[in-house]
Amino acid sequence: MRIGRFKVVVTGPTIIEAMLRSLASRVGALNLRTAAPLRTASFSSSVGGEKKRVFNYVAPAGIAEGDLRLGFKPSQVVDAPEEVRRTLSLDNASQAELNKIAIQKAIAAFERFPGDTGSSEVQIAILTQKIKRMTEHFRDHKHDNHSRRGLQTMINKRKSLLKSLRRENLQQFRAVVAALGLRFT
Known part of the structure; x- marks a missing residue:
């Protein structure tokens, strides 16, 4: 070899x-x-006795059985009838709802403050979730060239965000790449 x-x-x-x-x-x-x-990463350093920020990211959790649709928490439907619990379970969720939940979990894992969707690491995590979904889509739909162009656009956007993050803050870049399980060359 x-x-x-x-x-x-x-x-x-x-x-x-x-x-x-x-x-x-x-x-x-x-x-x-x-x-x-x-898929956990933690990086810290000190320069001249001065502590720098510690980045500790964990990969976004997958969709679990206990998760519910429409933003409900399991504690909210404990007393609900069985029909309501079945309706709110993710077994009845559309693929669009599952995609939204995966993106919300990625945002929660990488946000700097509540409601943060603009930081580089959050955008990279969102694009990674979308890219994973599109690659699953192409297993069934091999000739969907229109979506393939969109996938290529997302990959290029993520690559440029990773380049800028690496240029701005190398430790944060390493933590994000390690937590998401990406290869960046």
């Missing part, structure tokens, strides 16, 4: 596991099955 101009010889799973464990000791938490860092 070639990686760039170097030839890599893999002799067995034990060598790979040892390499992954050594990488995990340097990187921190690592999923040994996929060799990807776990």
Whole structure:
């Protein structure tokens, strides 16, 4: 197997596991099955004895069974009849509602203050959720070229936001990329 101009010889799973464990000791938490860092990130530094801001992001939570439609909380429907609980469950939600919930969770995970939708990290998280949804869409609809152009536009927008975030604040960039599980070259 070639990686760039170097030839890599893999002799067995034990060598790979040892390499992954050594990488995990340097990187921190690592999923040994996929060799990807776990989706939490925390970065901090100090320059000249002065503490800088600590960025601690966790990847947005997936949609759980306990989540309800229309913004209801499970504690609000405890006393409701079974029919109402079934109606409000996400089993009856449209794909558009599921997309909105995923975007709301991404915003909640990365917002600097309540109601923040304009910061770079929030915009990157929103675009990442939309890109994930579009890639799922293309598994079923391979010839949807109009949406493919929209997907390419979203990818380019996210790339430019990541570039500007990296230029402005490298620690925050690393935390966002690690939390979202992105590769940025």
